[in-house]
Amino acid sequence: MAKEPTEASLKKMWKYVEHYWEKSGTFPHPDKSVTEVVVKGLAQHVDELGKPLCPCNFYADKKAEAQKREWICACEEMKLYKYCHCLLFVNQDGLPITEYLPEDHEGRQIYGVVKDPTPDKGREGTKVTHPNRHPSTSS
Numbered sequence: 001m002a003k004e005p006t007e008a009s010l011k012k013m014w015k016y017v018e019h020y021w022e023k024s025g026t027f028p029h030p031d032k033s034v035t036e037v038v039v040k041g042l043a044q045h046v047d048e049l050g051k052p053l054c055p056c057n058f059y060a061d062k063k064a065e066a067q068k069r070e071w072i073c074a075c076e077e078m079k080l081y082k083y084c085h086c087l088l089f090v091n092q093d094g095l096p097i098t099e100y101l102p103e104d105h106e107g108r109q110i111y112g113v114v115k116d117p118t119p120d121k122g123r124e125g126t127k128v129t130h131p132n133r134h135p136s137t138s139s
């Protein structure tokens with residue numbers, strides 16, 4: 001059974017999550033308990049591994065996984081596709097954004113196409129890959 005996270009890690013993760021809702025143009029889940037469970041899991045990983053490893057996956061070797069970038073929150077799927085399978089960063093209805101996912105991704109199969117309510121925000125991974133697509137040039 002996982003230990004309760006420290007107050008310091010919980011506070012740090014709440015701060016990060018609140019900032020990232022704003023930055024990515026996503027919203028908290030309407031059921032606050034969904035968010036609380038995920039934030040707690042992230043804080044436990046900060047205590048255990050020193051990194052906010054996604055708490056919604058199974059890892060054969062957590063320590064090895066925490067050395068990679070893929071599942072450190074905000075994970076690569078979030079940064080590329082604006083998709084959070086933990087439901088931490090969702091639309092106003094509590095659904096994960098799926099419109100940018102590859103069609104064969106399980107998120108598409110589970111939720112169908114869920115449009116991005118704020119396409120001008122988030123997906124910073126695509127902006128790194130395509131530096132010419134800068135949103136500030138459109139206004």
Ligand code: SF4
Binds near residue numbers: 055077078
């Ligand atoms: S799926 Fe990604 S963005 Fe969502 S909580 Fe896990 S690591 Fe964070």
